[in-house]
Amino acid sequence: MYTNNKNNENSWLNRLTTITDMFAFPLKTSHYVELVNPLWTTHKMQAQVVEVWDETKDSRTITLKAGANWRKHRAGQHVRVGISVDGRQYTRTYTISSPPERDDGCFTITVKVIDGGRISRHIVRNLKVGDYIPVGLPQGDFYLPDASPIQPLFITAGSGITPAMSMLRSLIAQQRLPDSVHIHFAPNEFDVIFARELRQMSIQQKYYHLHEVHTRDFGEDKQTKAYFNLDQLQRFCPDWKERDCYACGPASLLSSLEKVWGEAGLSNKLHIERFLAEFAEVPSDAVGGKVRFAKSGIEVEADSETNLLRIAEDAGMNPPHGCRMGICHTCNTKLKSGCVRDLRTGELLNEVGAIVQTCVCATAGDCELDL
Amino acid sequence: MPTAKPLPVNLSNDQIDEFGREMDAIYEETLASRGEKDRLYILRLIRTQRSMALGGRILIYLGLLFLPAFSHALASWGSALIVMTLGVVLLGIAKILENMEIAHNVLHAQWDWMKDPEIQSNTWEWDNMSPSDRWMHSHNVVHHTWTNVVGKDLDVGYGIMRVTPMQEWEPKFLMQPIWFVLLMLLFEEGVALHEQVIIDVVEGKKDSKELRPIMKHIGRKVWGQVRKDYIMWPLAAALMALPAAMFVSVSPISIFLLVAVANGVANIIRNVWAFIIIFCGHFPEGVYSFTPDQVEGESKGQWYLRQLLGSANIQGGPLFHVLSGNLSHQIEHHLFPDLCSNRYPELSPRIQALAARYGLPYNTASIWRQFGTTWRNNLRLALPGGKMPPKVATV
Numbered sequence A: 001m002y003t004n005n006k007n008n009e010n011s012w013l014n015r016l017t018t019i020t021d022m023f024a025f026p027l028k029t030s031h032y033v034e035l036v037n038p039l040w041t042t043h044k045m046q047a048q049v050v051e052v053w054d055e056t057k058d059s060r061t062i063t064l065k066a067g068a069n070w071r072k073h074r075a076g077q078h079v080r081v082g083i084s085v086d087g088r089q090y091t092r093t094y095t096i097s098s099p100p101e102r103d104d105g106c107f108t109i110t111v112k113v114i115d116g117g118r119i120s121r122h123i124v125r126n127l128k129v130g131d132y133i134p135v136g137l138p139q140g141d142f143y144l145p146d147a148s149p150i151q152p153l154f155i156t157a158g159s160g161i162t163p164a165m166s167m168l169r170s171l172i173a174q175q176r177l178p179d180s181v182h183i184h185f186a187p188n189e190f191d192v193i194f195a196r197e198l199r200q201m202s203i204q205q206k207y208y209h210l211h212e213v214h215t216r217d218f219g220e221d222k223q224t225k226a227y228f229n230l231d232q233l234q235r236f237c238p239d240w241k242e243r244d245c246y247a248c249g250p251a252s253l254l255s256s257l258e259k260v261w262g263e264a265g266l267s268n269k270l271h272i273e274r275f276l277a278e279f280a281e282v283p284s285d286a287v288g289g290k291v292r293f294a295k296s297g298i299e300v301e302a303d304s305e306t307n308l309l310r311i312a313e314d315a316g317m318n319p320p321h322g323c324r325m326g327i328c329h330t331c332n333t334k335l336k337s338g339c340v341r342d343l344r345t346g347e348l349l350n351e352v353g354a355i356v357q358t359c360v361c362a363t364a365g366d367c368e369l370d371l
Numbered sequence B: 001m002p003t004a005k006p007l008p009v010n011l012s013n014d015q016i017d018e019f020g021r022e023m024d025a026i027y028e029e030t031l032a033s034r035g036e037k038d039r040l041y042i043l044r045l046i047r048t049q050r051s052m053a054l055g056g057r058i059l060i061y062l063g064l065l066f067l068p069a070f071s072h073a074l075a076s077w078g079s080a081l082i083v084m085t086l087g088v089v090l091l092g093i094a095k096i097l098e099n100m101e102i103a104h105n106v107l108h109a110q111w112d113w114m115k116d117p118e119i120q121s122n123t124w125e126w127d128n129m130s131p132s133d134r135w136m137h138s139h140n141v142v143h144h145t146w147t148n149v150v151g152k153d154l155d156v157g158y159g160i161m162r163v164t165p166m167q168e169w170e171p172k173f174l175m176q177p178i179w180f181v182l183l184m185l186l187f188e189e190g191v192a193l194h195e196q197v198i199i200d201v202v203e204g205k206k207d208s209k210e211l212r213p214i215m216k217h218i219g220r221k222v223w224g225q226v227r228k229d230y231i232m233w234p235l236a237a238a239l240m241a242l243p244a245a246m247f248v249s250v251s252p253i254s255i256f257l258l259v260a261v262a263n264g265v266a267n268i269i270r271n272v273w274a275f276i277i278i279f280c281g282h283f284p285e286g287v288y289s290f291t292p293d294q295v296e297g298e299s300k301g302q303w304y305l306r307q308l309l310g311s312a313n314i315q316g317g318p319l320f321h322v323l324s325g326n327l328s329h330q331i332e333h334h335l336f337p338d339l340c341s342n343r344y345p346e347l348s349p350r351i352q353a354l355a356a357r358y359g360l361p362y363n364t365a366s367i368w369r370q371f372g373t374t375w376r377n378n379l380r381l382a383l384p385g386g387k388m389p390p391k392v393a394t395v
């Protein structure tokens, strides 16, 4: 899951390891290198926690030193990390909050505890300096274009600020911050992640215009003030139609943005990063069926809503997976026969050989997968 | 469903069912309690094992520097051999740990629950001539399903030995004390060739064409192992000795041979140890074998019962259990093959108590007794006849 084989530029090194691997057979040289320093391994990628920093009462920035084969991210990209809780390893995806310009080989992720979230809680509360965790390579296409200068409008909420933060920090580091408007939603002023840096930026950077919206009165549990709406947008950013909007936050916010931009006929100016796949409605006449896993020889009954990854895992298999929300494609497999439904779009896949992302597809009738 | 021929116990089917339910309860309770502690156990073990393997190889190399040819104060055959022996033993133990407490158990999917992509039954390749996937078939599927069923379980006699009086005697079994010793020394190679197809082809039941892909697959693995232990490591040592040969009288060829022999001995240490532990698990006195019609339509309770009657434990301390891959808890392993092995010791007293309540035997004894009676049976069964274990008189 975390292996990576990009090494072509070092072909002499490749040739050398082909030979040294013969000494380590059936393992790889890298398995022994790991004994010396886990960051030097190449058979998997790990990162070491070098610093933890509390941003707010329930969010923390973790600085990670990446191991061999790491590649620089683009501001706005995310990374998969593996976390062990109670002995079991889980994979989650987090945006990198540091700018790529940072050159000590470190990057940061900023994690907020989700209500009832075991993994995020574990990262925020238990991960400590010195720990090693598996990581993937930076991925994702939510980043600012390199070439064309644009005037961005950032709309973020809660921990959705992380990709915007990476972009802002990167632009500032490159000294090419264009005129930017940033609307950020948080329950109250103490819940704003990166609050100090943001407020300082808005004083020091003359092109950066920050609008914080606090949706609760201090000490209140319920939201008391307005969330996103068109009036507010007009007020904070009268020229929003001319800008490219980069938004990240909870699904409800993103769907109201989609509506506003859609109605204005500007959908192509809205760039959205989602952290939970939004599922299309499963039609009421959808049927489940028998799922056959060809390679494992397992056959189980499945309903029309449970994703096939879960079905496989419940059947005792451990198929490859990463993000579990349809972005990383680690879970891709081939459809051998039958029909599956993509839960995000409702689209049906029934061509033999079609690629199925098991984490976001459910069976539609009987199907057979190459797992 | 009643079995066609009952198991050798005086328990009613209801009692056997209840026995099975109690087993299930113990299993589920232990499954649910797995956690961080277990993960740290296997991670540490793997790290230790790899360090030992590396350490052993380095010591073997260091031993070469004490060869008399180097004529420094400490150089002598005595000190060279002592250092090399230490290295060989360390490497041998590392190989034992890898094969038994790590690979055997990983390949049983005991650690799949962690979802650690590095420690999964479907990706682990072990330090053994037998390719992991072939072994998982012959061991996990065939042996664990058909434990001690004569004619079904390939491990009963490995096709060359008579280990229960239920197997009919044939003159070829007169040879079996020799096979016993040979298999002990070449256990690794034996395991690699432990395939039903090979037997079928030898017996003329199948065409040799069917053998080719499997032999190719096994061959690739064997080559990797041979290349490592008998070519690469010795060769590297010989190459290092090459420049030295200009100044002192060391022959790179003898350096090559010394390292190759050292690695070979380490492999044999592992073979002998694995053989002893494994043979003590199923072939000492008091272990039951079964006929195919006894297992027909077997219930879960009857399956547990067969695993209990067909396996034997070896007593020893914690270190002994780790070195035996916890196959010293063969009974627990056969009852719960996919449960992390580090939990078998805590289960053992519970299983023993459960067996006692049902008046069932729980075959455990010292390694001397278990291996001694295994040998005795081997010699006795080389000749016709032999005594079946008595029916279990239950409370």
Ligand code: FES
Pocket: A321, A322, A323, A324, A325, A326, A327, A328, A329, A330, A331, A332, A357, A358, A359, A360
């Ligand atoms: S697990 Fe990432 S796309 Fe399915």
